Amino acid sequence: MQIKNFIVDKSLKELTQHRTMVFPIACYETTINQNKNGYIPLHWHDEFQFVLVMKGEAIFQINEEKLTVQEGEGLFINSGSLHMARDEVQSGCTYICLNVVPRFILSQELYTTFVTPYIQATNIPFLHLLPSELWGANILGSILKINQLIKQHSPYYEIDICVILSLMWKNLIRNGFKLEYEQAELSKSHRMKQMLNWIHLHYAEKILLEDIARAGHLSRSECCRYFKRMLKITPLNYVNDYRIQKSLILLQQPESNVTEVGYRVGFNSTSYFIDRFRKSMNMTPFAYKKALL
Template identity: 75%
Template structure:
């Protein structure tokens, strides 16, 4: 399964349902540059996420931290953390992704003691899984086995998956992370989500810095500091990038034209839209539209 049209709501919460018919989890292989955006855009979800890079390497951002995950390495991303991924230097990065509901990790009797403290900790947004560490290798080995089990679909495979999930979580909590709970960090993450939520709701309208700052209950200067620290860009630069991201799907509709799309996503000038699109995508919107429609025809869609 390859999720190409990566759907998120106004809160950046991913809308993809991460479950099989019976179980609250999903395990699949994905190629980053086959996504409609040619990267995995910024989003979050309640599920825990485990990743194993099988080919190439990827640049991930989790909250405000960036790291590179190379072939045979992996990544754990905690529940509720903002994250995104890009192919590193066009390596053709392919990875296995496991998304699982925290409630499925352990039984209800063990959940409060061994799961809740870890998903609520503010110093555990992610863990880089490097196979030279035995605990990390055990997690990656179990992730690979779960992926194989979902493909083989043998009798009682659900029980085997449950066993491997338990082993993965046991190895994760045994690595010795000292958990911390900082109220300031929780508030910062919530305010960032509030501002992004406001942008994603109003991106097609005229947006001022004051509007974004007000959504996060911050001053203009503090709002800019949040975006610079977490997203490495100004709030209004983020708005422009998000509008371009939203234009990609619209441009693939055969009946759309560039001017209509520009105004639909909030640009009040077609020439400015074309200029910013070219800077972001290294081609004009019209060239992108022709390229994508030809690609869809080639795939027989």
């Protein structure tokens, strides 16, 4: 299943239902440029995410770090980490995405000892999984196997997946990563989410840099440093990019009007809306709307 529209709440937490109550995992294949934004927008979720790139390469950003993940490589993205992905070289990047509720990784008796410390660690927002390293190759192979089991739907496949998940986690934690717990890192993540939450509540209104900084209890200059360090973008450019994302949903409505949509998402000039839209989507909102017909 390809998820083409990432639905997030006002704090950027992804709302897409990845699981059922019976079997709290989801595994699907994603082609980045088929997303309605042309990329996977910034979001986070409580689930662990395991990624295996099947074709091409992608630039992933996790919190404030960026890295290129090539065909055959993968990622472990920790619970609560902000992340996004782009196919910047138009390689047709497709990857398997495995999302797992942390409490499903191990039994309740083992969870506190072997899972909780890794969720709480501030130095492991992600791990780069490389086939050249035995532990990484084992995890990458397990992602592929789980994807196959879900497709085949063989008898007792759920039990097979539970066994594989336990072995995946053992491979991940047995390599001696030194866990760190820095209050400053926890505070930085909390403040960033406070500012993003405020933007997503007020994006349709006039927004000043002072407003965003106040939401994070920061000065204007420190607010800019947070955004540039963590998201590689200025606060107000982030606001405009988020407004463009919201406009895509409105433009899909048959009765929508480009001028009206621009004003509804917070642009006070139609020409400025069109200009920002073109820079973000490589087409005008008129062309985007026409392509939907």
